[in-house]
Amino acid sequence: MLCGNSGTGWFSGCIVSRIHVLYFAALRDQAGRSEEWLDCQPGDTPSAVFDRLAASRQLQLAPAQLRVAINDRFAEWTTHLNAGDRLAFIPPMSGG
Amino acid sequence: MFRLTREPISIADHARAIADPHSGGYVDFRGCVRNHHLGRDVRRLHYDVYELLAISEGQRIVDEALARFDIDAVSCIHRVGDLEVGETAVWVGVGAAHRDAAFAACRYVIDEIKNRVPIWKHEFYADGTSSWVGCDGCSHAHGEHRYRQQTAVPGVGSAGQTRLSEAHVLIVGVGALGCPVADALVGAGVGRVSLVDGDHVELSNLHRQGLYVETDAGAPKVDAARRRLVERNSSVRVDGYASMLDEPLWRRLIDEVDLVLECTDSADSKCRVSRWCKAASMPVIVGGVHQLSGGFYVSPLSVDQGVCWDCLSGLSADCGQAGVLGPTPMMIGAAMAGEALRRLMRMNSPLTGRWTVLDLAGGHFASFEPASRPGCTCLSPANSDSGGVERTTLDPSLIWLDLRTDAERVREPLPDAIPVSPDALLSGFPLDANQAYLLVCARGRRSGVAARALRDRGLQNVWSLAGGTEAANRSTSRNLPHKGVSAAADAQSIA
Numbered sequence: 010m011l012c013g014n015s016g017t018g019w020f021s022g023c024i025v026s027r028i029h030v031l032y033f034a035a036l037r038d039q040a041g042r043s044e045e046w047l048d049c050q051p052g053d054t055p056s057a058v059f060d061r062l063a064a065s066r067q068l069q070l071a072p073a074q075l076r077v078a079i080n081d082r083f084a085e086w087t088t089h090l091n092a093g094d095r096l097a098f099i100p101p102m103s104g105g
Numbered sequence: 106m107f108r109l110t111r112e113p114i115s116i117a118d119h120a121r122a123i124a125d126p127h128s129g130g131y132v133d134f135r136g137c138v139r140n141h142h143l144g145r146d147v148r149r150l151h152y153d154v155y156e157l158l159a160i161s162e163g164q165r166i167v168d169e170a171l172a173r174f175d176i177d178a179v180s181c182i183h184r185v186g187d188l189e190v191g192e193t194a195v196w197v198g199v200g201a202a203h204r205d206a207a208f209a210a211c212r213y214v215i216d217e218i219k220n221r222v223p224i225w226k227h228e229f230y231a232d233g234t235s236s237w238v239g240c241d242g243c244s245h246a247h248g249e250h251r252y253r254q255q256t257a258v259p260g261v262g263s264a265g266q267t268r269l270s271e272a273h274v275l276i277v278g279v280g281a282l283g284c285p286v287a288d289a290l291v292g293a294g295v296g297r298v299s300l301v302d303g304d305h306v307e308l309s310n311l312h313r314q315g316l317y318v319e320t321d322a323g324a325p326k327v328d329a330a331r332r333r334l335v336e337r338n339s340s341v342r343v344d345g346y347a348s349m350l351d352e353p354l355w356r357r358l359i360d361e362v363d364l365v366l367e368c369t370d371s372a373d374s375k376c377r378v379s380r381w382c383k384a385a386s387m388p389v390i391v392g393g394v395h396q397l398s399g400g401f402y403v404s405p406l407s408v409d410q411g412v413c414w415d416c417l418s419g420l421s422a423d424c425g426q427a428g429v430l431g432p433t434p435m436m437i438g439a440a441m442a443g444e445a446l447r448r449l450m451r452m453n454s455p456l457t458g459r460w461t462v463l464d465l466a467g468g469h470f471a472s473f474e475p476a477s478r479p480g481c482t483c484l485s486p487a488n489s490d491s492g493g494v495e496r497t498t499l500d501p502s503l504i505w506l507d508l509r510t511d512a513e514r515v516r517e518p519l520p521d522a523i524p525v526s527p528d529a530l531l532s533g534f535p536l537d538a539n540q541a542y543l544l545v546c547a548r549g550r551r552s553g554v555a556a557r558a559l560r561d562r563g564l565q566n567v568w569s570l571a572g573g574t575e576a577a578n579r580s581t582s583r584n585l586p587h588k589g590v591s592a593a594a595d596a597q598s599i600a
Contacts, residue, residue, distance in 0.1 A: 034153045034225035035237040052517075052578035070240075071270035073296020074340055078223075081157040087360070087547050087575060089516040097155060101340055103239035104152070104159075104183060104224030105136050105195050105215055 026092030030058070035100050036075075040066045049090055055079070056086040059098060075099055107163030109154060111186040114193045123178040128200035132207040134215050136195040138188045142238065146231035152185040152194070155223040159183075166217040174210035176201040181214055183224060216332060220343075239339040252294055265450035266294060272449045273297040275362045277350050277378055278369030279330045280304070281313040281429060282392050285438030286366050286445070288316060291334045293446055297342040298334070299358065301350045302326045302369075313431035350378065356527050359385050360548040360573075364445055367391040367414075368438065375414035379404075380483050383411055384557050385550045388448055391417075392441050394429050397466040399437040402475065403444050405458030412475050413483035417460055436463060494556040495571040496543060503543035503568065506530065508551050517574060519545065527555045541566040549573040 026049045032040045040062070047058065055077040062068055076099040077084050083099075090096065106122075116135065123131070140147050163181060170179050178200045188194060197214045201207035218224075226238040249256070249263070256266050272295050276283050279302045291298055306314075306321040306329050321329035327345030334343045346354060365387055367378045375391050379402075382389035386408045392401035404411040440461070447454045461472040477483075499505070505522035507514060514524055522545060525534055536542065536559070544552035544567065552569040559567040570577065 031155070033155055033223065034227070035240045037153075038237075054575075071267065071296055073271050073273060074342065076342065078155070078158050081155075081161065083158070083162070084512075085361070088513065091516065097158070099155070099158075099223050100225065100237070101239045101342070102220065102223055103226040103237070103339070104154075104222050105219035 028053070028058070028090055028093070029095045030062070031095065031097040033097065033100065036068060036070060036098055039068050039070070049092060049094075053090045054087050055084065055090070055096060055098070058090070058096060059086075070098075070100060074101060106180050107160065107167045108182045109156060109159060109163075109185055110182055111184070114182055114184055114196055116193065116196055119180055119182055119196060120198055123180050123198050123200045125177045125200050127202060128177045129202050130204040130207050131198065131200045132204065132211040133196065133198040134211050135193055136215070138190050138192050138194055140190045142228055145228075147190065147228050148231055149187065149189055149229050151187050151227040151229070152183075153225040153227060154185040156185075159222050159224055163218065163222050166214055166221065169217070170199070170210045170214050173213065174199075174201070175203070175206040176210045179210060179214060181218065183218065183222070185224060213328075216328070220331070220335065255293060260452045261450060265452070268450050269294050269446065270296045272363045273299065273361055274445065274449070275299045275301065275358055275365045277301050277365065277367045277374065278371075279314075279316070279326045280310065280368065280370060281394060281431070281434035282368035282438040282441065283366075284314045284316040284330070285435050286368055286442045287330060287334055288337065289439060289442035290445060291338045291341045291343065293442075294338065295341060295446075295449065297344070299344045299346065299362070300327045300330055301346045301348065301354065302330075303347060303349045313429060313434055315435070350374070353528055355381055356551050356554065359387060359550040359554070360546065362387065364448060365389045366441060366445060368441070370394075372414065379411075379413040380415075381554070383409055383413055383483055385554050387550070390441050390444055390448075392437050394434045394437055396428055397430055397433055398462065398464040399433050400460060400462035401437055401441050401444070402460045403448070403454070403457050411458065412477050413481065416478040416481050416483065417475055430465075433463075433465060436465075494553060494560060494567065494569045495549070496568045497571045497576075499545070499570065499577060500543060500568075503541045505543050505545055508544055508546045508555060509574075513547060519574075527551055530555055531558055536564060536567075538564060538566075541568070543568045543570060545570045545574065547573045548575055 027046045028049045029044065030047055031044050032042060037043050056072065059072055072086060077086055078097040078099060079088060080095050120133065138150055167179050167181060176199050181197045183195045184193065197211050199207045199211045227235060228238055229235045252266050256262055274290055274295055276287050276298060279287060279300050287298060287300065304326050306317045306324050306326055308322050311317055316330045316333045325347040327347050331343045331345045348354065365378065365382050367375050367389060369375065375393065379389055379391050382404065388408055389404045390401060391414055393399055402417055444454055444456055456472055458474060459472045460475040463470050505519065507519050507522035507524045508527050508530065544556050546552040549570060549572045552573065556567045556569040
């Protein structure tokens with residue numbers, strides 16, 4: 010039983026919700042779009058979302074090659090997503 | 106100040122902005138669009154950008170330069186959008202009282218921008234094709250070509266290559282052993298490599314530390330190593346930590362890392378890291394060298410059944426200041442990297458769980474299973490039995506202590522848990538010996554380490570949530586499992 014003795018529940022805020030996914034550079038080419046809204050599932054993390062997208066959008070980059078940003082800040086793959094979050098997967102950078 | 110622009114960059118305006126009567130020297134760097142890349146004719150390019158993140162990260166780099174170097178001012182502007190050959194793409198300017206700090210800070214800013222600011226270069230070639238720079242290994246098609254000699258080895262294949270690309274390896278020490286290890290792992294396409302080393306490059310290092318060149322002298326090793334490694338394979342993410350591996354950094358990294366390679370020349374560090382790994386069920390390879398001989402230990406598939414460096418110390422050389430011939434660590438490091446690759450790809454190795462020695466002076470190569478040293482504290486029940494502290498459910502009869510970071514807690518509140526950092530918990534946080542506690546983190550490693558430390562101090566009723574909140578989530582939702590299920594668990598599955 011996940012919620013244990015927590016009365017408020019574990020997944021509040023993420024039951025019926027969507028997240029905004031941004032694609033850049035090589036990932037945008039692979040996904041064929043620059044952004045999309047996705048249904049968020051309970052307990053979603055960037056890692057879980059990427060796993061689903063890698064299959065449905067045929068993304069060819071591995072998570073270890075990417076970094077993650079949530080709401081315009083670098084974040085961890087295990088961070089839990091909330092409704093309305095803006096999620097970006099960052100391919101290897103090549104500025105300068 | 107860091108800025109982005111879609112218009113041509115006027116260097117004179119930006120140079121004026123950093124003018125300061127206190128400055129005795131100015132160093133600036135101008136990056137331009139060149140007409141060739143890897144032998145191809147470049148006609149024009151386009152910079153894509155994630156604007157909000159680029160501005161905040163760029164400003165963070167500028168602020169870091171001001172804090173780290175004795176300089177008066179620093180400014181950087183990066184062009185995005187469409188550029189023609191010869192146009193200025195980026196400009197970094199630094200003013201300082203003395204030139205050394207200005208040169209160093211300018212180098213720091215441009216290197217960090219290339220690594221950390223989300224800007225992507227799309228090159229268009231004379232033959233009508235185009236490509237994203239730095240992403241050569243990013244598609245399976247390119248990866249297949251790049252690694253074809255490696256995937257052709259029996260047991261590797263595309264499945265092994267994918268496992269490498271998904272792995273995160275921590276290399277502790279980027280000296281004589283760490284250089285060949287990092288070079289081999291990055292070249293092989295391990296997805297992410299984190300380097301930890303607080304030392305600076307010295308000329309006396311160069312005979313055995315192949316990642317460095319003369320002009321790196323004086324630079325932090327992790328910075329110089331990262332520069333070279335990214336040139337070797339731009340699709341690998343390389344992070345550097347310019348410090349020794351202390352407990353807070355270890356606790357930060359353990360939830361993310363799949364394998365540790367201990368490559369320092371410090372017996373203390375080897376002992377500490379091998380014990381930490383054993384306690385956290387983290388696969389580890391520890392090496393040491395001495396003049397013309399050296400050896401390395403590969404933890405067994407059941408990591409907690411292994412030994413620590415202290416158990417091995419009767420077998421190992423003292424790797425202090427006794428001198429070393431360059432090829433010795435190169436060979437030991439190469440062998441350690443080979444074992445790391447096999448472990449990550451879940452290939453069996455006869456050296457797993459064994460201490461392997463290479464004695465070039467006597468011409469011997471041998472490997473044997475080390476015995477635990479009687480009385481070594483790494484063999485205490487709390488350390489040797491990782492299952493002994495674990496609970497698999499959020500048992501409501503226990504008091505929950507939440508060891509996660511503030512950011513993790515905000516993302517996923519555990520309202521009934523008491524928030525406390527692992528450091529605070531282990532340095533005097535009041536615990537009742539008659540009360541049962543459940544320690545919780547994201548993946549169960551931080552909580553496992555802390556629970557065992559508290560057990561060692563006599564608190565027997567302290568438990569760790571196995572697999573952390575992630576495992577708890579997986580058990581109650583159809584959420585896909587995270588790819589980074591610990592390599593220990595993966596490795597055990599092939600036994």
